[in-house]
Every structure is written in structure tokens, then in C-alpha cells.
Amino acid sequence: MVFAGSSPGGRRPASALLWLIPPAATALCAALAVTRVPTGARAAAVWCGLAATLAVAVVAGEAVRRGRATATLRLRAAEREAALRQRLADQEVETRRLAKELLPAAVARLRAGAEPVDVMKDIDHSPCLDPDFESAHRSVLEAMLYTVRAEEDLRDAAQRAFVNIARRVQAITNQQAYDMREMEDKHGADPEVYADLLHLDHGNALIGRMADSIAVLGGSRPGRQWRSPIPLYNVCRGAISRILEYRRVDLHSVADVGIVGPSVEPLIHAMAELLDNATRYSPPKTRVHLTAVEVQSGVAIEIEDAGVGLTEEARRRTDLVLAHAAAGLDLNDLGETPRLGLAVVGRLAHKYRFQFSMRPSAYGGVRAVLVVPQDITCTTPAPGGMIALAAKLPPPKPVRRATPTPAPARTGPVPTGRGPAVQNTAGLPQRRRRMPQVTRTARAARPESGAGPGAPAEPAVEPGLWLGPFFQGVSGAAENTESGRPHRDESSNTSNESDKGE
Numbered sequence: 001m002v003f004a005g006s007s008p009g010g011r012r013p014a015s016a017l018l019w020l021i022p023p024a025a026t027a028l029c030a031a032l033a034v035t036r037v038p039t040g041a042r043a044a045a046v047w048c049g050l051a052a053t054l055a056v057a058v059v060a061g062e063a064v065r066r067g068r069a070t071a072t073l074r075l076r077a078a079e080r081e082a083a084l085r086q087r088l089a090d091q092e093v094e095t096r097r098l099a100k101e102l103l104p105a106a107v108a109r110l111r112a113g114a115e116p117v118d119v120m121k122d123i124d125h126s127p128c129l130d131p132d133f134e135s136a137h138r139s140v141l142e143a144m145l146y147t148v149r150a151e152e153d154l155r156d157a158a159q160r161a162f163v164n165i166a167r168r169v170q171a172i173t174n175q176q177a178y179d180m181r182e183m184e185d186k187h188g189a190d191p192e193v194y195a196d197l198l199h200l201d202h203g204n205a206l207i208g209r210m211a212d213s214i215a216v217l218g219g220s221r222p223g224r225q226w227r228s229p230i231p232l233y234n235v236c237r238g239a240i241s242r243i244l245e246y247r248r249v250d251l252h253s254v255a256d257v258g259i260v261g262p263s264v265e266p267l268i269h270a271m272a273e274l275l276d277n278a279t280r281y282s283p284p285k286t287r288v289h290l291t292a293v294e295v296q297s298g299v300a301i302e303i304e305d306a307g308v309g310l311t312e313e314a315r316r317r318t319d320l321v322l323a324h325a326a327a328g329l330d331l332n333d334l335g336e337t338p339r340l341g342l343a344v345v346g347r348l349a350h351k352y353r354f355q356f357s358m359r360p361s362a363y364g365g366v367r368a369v370l371v372v373p374q375d376i377t378c379t380t381p382a383p384g385g386m387i388a389l390a391a392k393l394p395p396p397k398p399v400r401r402a403t404p405t406p407a408p409a410r411t412g413p414v415p416t417g418r419g420p421a422v423q424n425t426a427g428l429p430q431r432r433r434r435m436p437q438v439t440r441t442a443r444a445a446r447p448e449s450g451a452g453p454g455a456p457a458e459p460a461v462e463p464g465l466w467l468g469p470f471f472q473g474v475s476g477a478a479e480n481t482e483s484g485r486p487h488r489d490e491s492s493n494t495s496n497e498s499d500k501g502e
Contacts, residue, residue: 019064023057091133102141107148116145159218166215170223173208177201202241209242212269213344221351222265229258231380232292232299239271240290245279252291255299258380259372263352267372270348270356273341274303274368282307282365297355298374306363318358322346345370352376 030049037045106119120142129137180201187193212222233254240249259267271290278288286306293300310318325346349356355371 019060022060023053026056027053087130090129094129094133094137098137098141103144106141106145110145110149110152116142116149119145163215163218163220166211166218166220167223169211170208170215173204173211174223176204177208180204202246205242206244209269209272213273213340216269216344216347217340222269224265226261226264229260229378229380230264232257232259232377235259235264235268236271236290236292236301238268239275242268242272243276243279245284248279248284248286249275249288249290252289254292255294256380257294257299258378260376260378263372263376266348266352267354270345270354270370271301271303273344274370277341278303278305278307278366278368281305286363286365295371297371299372299377301370301372303368303370304361304363305365305367306361307365309364310358310360310366315358318342322349322356325350 027049030045030053033049034042034045102123106123109119110116120138123141180197184194184197184201187197208223216222236251236254240246240251243249275288275290282288282305289302289304291302293302321342322345325343345356348354349370353373355369355373357369359367359369361367
């Protein structure tokens with residue numbers, strides 16, 4: 001028992017000199033008793049005094065011995081307690097070092113591609129720990145490393161699977177887009193059919209954007225690539241064309257700059273995701289305003305809507321999504337109804353160094369600002385901003401067409417159709433190709449009322465030719481724009497070939 005005021009090690013044992021007092025007092029009392037008793041009883045009193053004094057001396061000696069033994073045990077217990085306290089403190093320090101230093105460094109090395117065995121070899125353990133605790137410590141750390149490695153492998157496999165699926169969908173959408181372009185060139189003379197084909201082409205572009213979003217979340221890049229710089233005005237128009245409610249977007253002033261080829265598609269995709277969110281979470285009759293102005297650090301693209309606004313909880317959730325977007329796709333964060341827009345924007349912003357921020361809009365909605373770095377912008381000869389502010393489009397440029405080669409006369413029935421079939425020099429029907437590559441033969445004018453058999457033939461209206469001057473005037477490019485067209489992703493073609501092989 002420890003009393004108040006006692007030392008932490010317990011009470012100190014009494015001094016050995018104090019235990020001499022009881023035998024001495026007993027001997028003194030025995031001597032006084034001998035002097036007081038009669039003469040005949042003195043011998044008995046002496047023997048009794050001696051026995052009492054001896055007994056008291058023996059008891060005092062035993063007390064001294066036991067006191068010293070108790071002091072020794074207390075000293076040993078105090079030393080052992082101090083050792084255990086120091087051991088507990090060392091283990092606590094090592095556990096904290098494991099949580100704050102060893103595990104983060106080991107996980108970082110695992111994500112960098114190191115093996116768990118190599119990571120365990122390079123870990124520096126404290127030499128002051130006992131072997132049992134050190135062994136248990138290493139077992140826990142090794143199990144944690146292998147668990148993290150298994151999770152990383154599972155995550156990488158999921159990302160690769162998502163990218164593979166996205167590439168397959170991109171290959172299908174690219175093939176459908178190519179087929180629709182062929183059909184537009186073929187049936188462009190009929191406005192109703194051409195309008196339906198444009199509607200289907202727009203829906204196919206929406207599917208392609210969703211496939212690009214999945215590929216971006218999986219750690220890849222969008223499927224398309226652009227070789228030459230594209231005017232920012234055309235980039236904004238391309239982003240508008242990839243959303244469902246494109247009619248609600250008002251394109252205001254656009255800076256007269258261009259975007260370098262490798263960054264065109266990521267910027268278009270990021271803007272399309274922001275425009276889709278702006279139109280999706282705002283009333284159907286409101287407008288979405290898009291502007292792009294030059295700033296000190298590059299070009300600031302502002303998208304402003306009149307939607308539901310941004311609460312504090314929504315702002316925190318948005319910041320959390322943008323912060324975790326750089327880590328890649330996490331299946332646990334998707335949920336049953338995935339919302340991929342901000343995650344895709346955050347991933348593209350992290351990879352291509354875009355600065356993205358959201359703030360309340362003057363219309364009561366949300367104002368999204370995407371700042372494009374200055375090093376991916378360039379000058380462009382196409383006056384995109386002037387065209388955006390012009391009252392009407394510039395006049396179309398004349399299109400030069402080669403003179404068709406007349407086909408030799410042939411006897412026999414002519415294939416029925418919308419016009420005479422084109423024949424080659426061997427007299428066989430020739431397959432029609434796309435108009436920009438091979439000029440089609442002018443179709444003979446149909447006989448009208450009042451026209452004689454010798455009336456001169458009118459040149460046929462080329463399918464889809466009436467939109468050619470429009471696109472050339474908007475883009476401000478030369479007649480031969482083959483160098484500015486996007487080419488398909490190699491991975492998409494590879495996925496398409498793998499699908500065919502299956």
C-alpha cells in the first residue's frame with residue numbers, strides 16, 4: 001500500500017540501529033526486576049530476563065532481515081516497472097512511426113511499381129524493440145502491403161477493363177459516324193433525309209462522348225486526335241455540338257486564339273461535360289452563356305447558367321470529387337447512379353493543367369471557369385471571334401470541280417435509280433465514292449414539260465454540297481482541309497480489329 005507523501009518506490013525500510021532499542025529496553029527492564037525481587041527469586045528473574053531479552057533480539061533481527069529483503073524486492077520491482085514503461089513508450093513511438101512514416105512511404109512505392117518484398121527489405125526497424133514485438137510488427141506491415149498491392153492490382157484491372165470497353169464503343173461509334181457521312185453525301189440532296197441523318201449523327205456523337213468519359217476515368221485520353229491547331233471558336237462549337245440541349249447555349253465573345261492539336265480534344269470534352277451539367281441542372285427554358293476571353297495566364301472559358309445554384313454541402317462534395325479525380329476511377333465512388341461529369345473534368349484538368357473553379361452565378365445558378373494554360377494556345381489565321389460577332393457568314397469560296405470523263409456508249413438496259421449509273425472504261429457499273437475524293441458524274445437533266453429531246457442537260461446537284469461553303473467559311477481554312485481533320489485513335493482501331501477477330 002502506498003501512503004500519501006511516500007516515494008514512488010514505496011516506504012524506506014527502518015534503520016538497523018532502531019531495532020537495537022527493543023532488546024536493550026528488555027535487558028534494562030530485566031535488570032531492574034532482578035534488583036527489586038527478593039534474593040531467593042533473583043536467579044529465576046535473571047533467567048527470565050535473559051530469555052525475554054534474547055527473544056526480543058531474535059525478533060528484532062528477523063525484522064531487520066525482512067525489511068532489507070522487502071527493500072530489495074521493491075527496488076527490483078521499481079526497476080522492472082521502469083523497464084516496462086520504457087518498452088511501452090518505445091512501442092508506442094514505433095507504432096506512430098508506422099502509421100505516419102512507414103505506411104505512407106511503402107504505399108507510395110507500391111503505386112510507383114515496387115514489389116512488396118523490395119519494400120520490406122528497405123524498411124528501417126528500430127533496434128530497441130524486443131524480437132516478439134518486432135516480428136509481429138513486420139507481419140502486420142507485410143500483410144498491409146500485400147493487401148494494398150492486391151487492391152491496386154484490382155483497381156488497375158478495373159481501369160484497363162473500362163478503357164478496353166470504352167475503346168470498343170469508340171470503334172463502333174467511329175464506324176457509325178463514317179457510315180453516316182457516306183449516307184449524308186449520298187442522300188444530301190433530300191433535305192428531310194439529310195436532317196434525319198444529322199439527328200442520328202448527333203446522337204451517335206453523344207454516345208461517343210460517354211465512351212470518352214469512361215476512357216478518361218480509366219486513365220486514358222479521349223479517342224480523337226488533332227494534328228494541327230484549331231481555332232478556339234471551332235473548339236467551342238465542337239463542345240456545344242456534343243450535348244443534347246445544344247440549342248440552349250449562347251456563344252458570346254471568343255478570343256482570336258488557337259489550341260494546339262494534342263490539347264484540342266481534351267478541352268472539347270471538358271467543355272462538353274460542363275455544358276451538359278449546365279443544361280441538365282437548369283430549367284429547360286433558360287439559356288446557358290459561354291464566353292472565352294484572354295487573361296494573363298491563358299484563356300478563361302466561362303460557362304454560366306441559371307440553375308439550382310451551389311449550396312455549401314454541394315460545394316464541399318464538388319471539391320472532394322475534384323480532389324479525388326486525379327487518383328483515377330474508383331468503383332466504390334460511382335454508386336448506383338454515377339455522375340461522371342465533374343470527375344471527368346477534374347481528371348482532364350489534372351492531366352492537362354487546366355485550372356477549374358465553380359462559384360455562384362449572377363443568374364442564381366453556377367458559374368464554371370476553366371482556365372486554359374498559355375503554353376497550349378497559339379495564334380491562328382482564322383478570325384473565329386469576328387465570325388462569332390458577325391451579322392452573317394462570309395461569302396462561300398468557289399469550289400473547283402474536275403470535268404467528268406464521258407462514259408462510252410453502251411447498248412442494253414440502263415439500271416433504274418435516281419439517275420444513270422456511272423460506268424468505267426470497261427463498260428461495268430462503277431462504285432460511287434465520297435465526293436471530296438472523286439467528283440461524281442453530272443446527272444442528266446430529266447425531261448420537263450415543254451422541253452424537247454435536244455434540250456441541254458443541267459448539272460446535277462451534288463449531295464451535301466450545299467453545306468460545304470458554310471463549313472469552309474466558318475473555319476476560315478483553305479479548300480484542302482485534310483490536314484486539320486481529326487484522325488482516329490490507334491487504340492480504337494486496334495479494339496475494332498480485336499472485335500472482328502473475336
